Amino acid sequence: MTQTIAGTTTRRAAGMAYGLFAYLLFLVVFIYTIGFLANTGVPKGIDDGPPDPAWFAVVINATLLGLFAIQHSVMARPWFKRWWTRFVPASAERSTFVLAASLILALLLWQWRPLPATVWSVDAEWAAALLWMLYGLGWLIVLVSTFAIDHFDLFGLRQVTAHARGRDYEGPGFRQPLLYRLVRHPIMVGFLIVFWATPEMSAGRLLFALLGTGYILVAVRFEEYDLRTQFGERYEAYASRVPRFIPRLARDPRSRAAAPGAEKA
DSSP states (O other): OHHHHHHHHHHHHHHHHHHHHHHHHHHHHHHHHHHHHHTOSSSSOTTOSOOOOHHHHHHHHHHHHHHHHHHHHHTTSHHHHHHHTTTSOGGGHHHHHHHHHHHHHHHHHHHOOOOOOEEEEOOOHHHHHHHHHHHHHHHHHHHHHHHHTOHHHHTTHHHHHHHHTTOOOOOOOSOOOGGGGTOSOHHHHHHHHHHHOOSEEEHHHHHHHHHHHHHHHHHHHHHHHHHHHHHTHHHHHHHHHSOSSSOOSSOOGGGGSOOOOOOOO
16 A cells, blocks of 8 residues: 555656656747847857758758647647547646657757848848837747746646646636737737847748748647637637737627637647
8 A cells, every 4th residue: 555655656746747847848948949039149049050052951941840830730639639648647748748849849949050141131220129129029928828828737737736736637728818808829929920020030030930920820720620629619709709810909899708718739
């Protein structure tokens, strides 16, 4: 009996440590990505490093972004989760997703090939400052939106914590917090701003922005399909009131109704 209890305690502690490791790795990669796209504050920015032939750089960079897109979309699908949790504890499923995404993004940051040719350059100081403010605002929108829908649930900590305490895990449910009352995908809106808000657009940064934007436009459709399957008419009603990316100028009073508060893609 004592050995069984000790074994259970050890497994729960290991699960908690695993979740914390995945989250801390995410934080490191997330912060590095901010500097990477801004070409500042990190050892290697998006335009740093010796250039390769343009065709080779495009192939490598597109492959890296494609690998991230496939992992991010496939592992977020319900059918994959049902299959995956046959081998991985359900409490660690989200942490495993976060760990895989962080490792692939770290690989992308490490192996990215620069394409330094200038596409546009903003010389006016006020305009450059405005674009950098928009860049920071984009990251702020991303971060605030994750906390609005439960940041620690989104990145797996709530699941492993519940398991460590021997409690049943309950998801965040069907809500419409903060920016989710204005757009259905505020996290993705933040990323779109980040991709395009820069006073110095290189060919490499443009490739990143184009492929990243394309991925978002496709990924949200898969996510919305899953949400419609899960929530049915409740999500249909929400989608009919709240736009996908661009807020409406006129506020619809019906938008106060409940809507999903999860953007796990």
